[in-house]
Amino acid sequence: MIYLEDVRIGDKADLGRHTFTAGEIKSFAKRFDPQPFHLDETAAARSHFGRLCASGWHTAAVLMRHKIAYLQRQEAEQRVRGEPLAGYGPSPGFRDLKWLKPVYAGDTLTYATEPMETRVSESRLGWGLMFSLNTGINQNGELVFSFISIEFVERRPR
Amino acid sequence: MIYLEDVRIGDKADLGRHTFTAGEIKSFAKRFDPQPFHLDETAAARSHFGRLCASGWHTAAVLMRHKIAYLQRQEAEQRVRGEPLAGYGPSPGFRDLKWLKPVYAGDTLTYATEPMETRVSESRLGWGLMFSLNTGINQNGELVFSFISIEFVERRPR
Numbered sequence: 367m368i369y370l371e372d373v374r375i376g377d378k379a380d381l382g383r384h385t386f387t388a389g390e391i392k393s394f395a396k397r398f399d400p401q402p403f404h405l406d407e408t409a410a411a412r413s414h415f416g417r418l419c420a421s422g423w424h425t426a427a428v429l430m431r432h433k434i435a436y437l438q439r440q441e442a443e444q445r446v447r448g449e450p451l452a453g454y455g456p457s458p459g460f461r462d463l464k465w466l467k468p469v470y471a472g473d474t475l476t477y478a479t480e481p482m483e484t485r486v487s488e489s490r491l492g493w494g495l496m497f498s499l500n501t502g503i504n505q506n507g508e509l510v511f512s513f514i515s516i517e518f519v520e521r522r523p524r
Numbered sequence: 525m526i527y528l529e530d531v532r533i534g535d536k537a538d539l540g541r542h543t544f545t546a547g548e549i550k551s552f553a554k555r556f557d558p559q560p561f562h563l564d565e566t567a568a569a570r571s572h573f574g575r576l577c578a579s580g581w582h583t584a585a586v587l588m589r590h591k592i593a594y595l596q597r598q599e600a601e602q603r604v605r606g607e608p609l610a611g612y613g614p615s616p617g618f619r620d621l622k623w624l625k626p627v628y629a630g631d632t633l634t635y636a637t638e639p640m641e642t643r644v645s646e647s648r649l650g651w652g653l654m655f656s657l658n659t660g661i662n663q664n665g666e667l668v669f670s671f672i673s674i675e676f677v678e679r680r681p682r
Contacts, residue, residue: 398585400592401613415614422615423588427556427581434558455559456573457580457623459671464617513617 367437367454368444369522370494373481381432381477386420388471394424407471419468425475425511426463429500432477453493453520463513467504475502475510482514486521493518525595525612526602527680528652531639539590539635544578546629552582565629577626583633583669584621587658590635611651611678621671625662633660633668640672644679651676 388407395404399421402409410418441451469475483497496519502511546565553562557579560567568576599609627633641655654677660669 398589400589421588422617423581423585427585430579430581431556431558456626459580459620459622459624461621462617462619463621465615466617468614 367441367452367519369450369452370484370486370496370519371522372452373484373496373519375481375483378478378480379436381429381436381479383474383476384428384432385474386424386428386469386471388418391418391420391424391471394427395421399423415468415470417468418471420471420473422463422465422511425465425469425502426513428475429477429502429511433479433500436479452522453518455518457515457517458495460516461514465511467508467510469502469504469510473510474505476504477502479515484519487518490518492521492523494521495519525599525610525677527608527610528642528644528654528677529680530610531642531654531677533639533641536636536638537594539587539594539637541632541634542586542590543632544582544586544627544629546576549576549578549582549629552585553579557581573626573628575626576629578629578631580621580623580669583623583627583660584671586633587635587660587669591637591658594637610680611676613676615673615675616653618674619672623669625666625668627660627662627668631668632663634662635660637673642677645676648676650679650681652679653677 392405403413403415404421407418479498479500481496481498485495487493487495496517498515500513500515504510550563561571561573562579565576637656637658639656643653645651645653654675656673658671658673662668
């Protein structure tokens with residue numbers, strides 16, 4: 367991670383793509399969100415969704431995996447350049463999660479994250495908070511998922 | 525599900541308990557949140573958490589499973605009593621998710637949900653929105669996790 371002072375507002379990062387297969391949609395749903403439209407094609411066809419679609423929690427968890435992989439790539443590049451690594455995390459929570467459209471089996475989401483605001487922490491000396499808009503866009507260019515994350519980021523040492 | 529008009533504000537429902545084992549914490553983290561303090565005891569001991577703890581997304585996903593199981597039990601009881609079942613879902617999103625304290629390996633959370641507000645939907649005829657406070661409390665009585673869910677619930681037919 368880069369220091370809080372180096373975060374650029376609006377600097378959108380591509381977190382990569384993921385295609386949601388029917389198998390993994392059902393596997394996640396069995397463990398965490400066993401509703402008929404996430405578990406079974408026939409039941410999904412009878413639901414308001416019309417087709418098998420991913421649990422919203424699954425959509426979110428896959429973004430998290432991509433975000434961690436992105437941060438790890440960023441840190442590897444920082445090490446190559448001999449730059450110091452800023453501390454990162456944990457997240458105290460997030461705001462305004464929106465599941466805007468279904469994510470159907472076979473859909474490919476492109477995930478991104480974009481810093482919206484940085485702020486010095488009042489509770490944790492030497493640290494700040496980064497507010498970012500996290501998004502998932504499907505293969506038709508439709509925004510299907512977004513939320514505002516809040517994460518601790520270390521400040522540049524004085 | 526009961527009809528929107530039958531939902532009682534403040535009527536808190538116990539969703540059940542879950543103990544987070546080290547094995548399942550690591551298994552979820554490998555798939556969705558591969559940060560050292562969710563993956564490995566030694567790395568966690570060196571982190572600000574001090575001990576292996578669950579991904580916040582894992583804490584949330586387990587609540588979802590308990591909520592669906594609760595709704596299924598409620599519907600089974602409604603069927604026994606011969607009551608009509610109201611339509612439920614999907615969720616357009618949620619608000620103000622807070623990870624307030626770590627959920628360590630071995631911790632047991634008690635989950636609950638409590639309707640805070642109901643409102644007629646402007647976009648979906650015959651339906652309304654239910655806003656609920658969802659919580660996880662650990663074995664020491666500490667609130668560790670909360671968020672406000674938003675869910676569509678069918679209105680009583682006229």
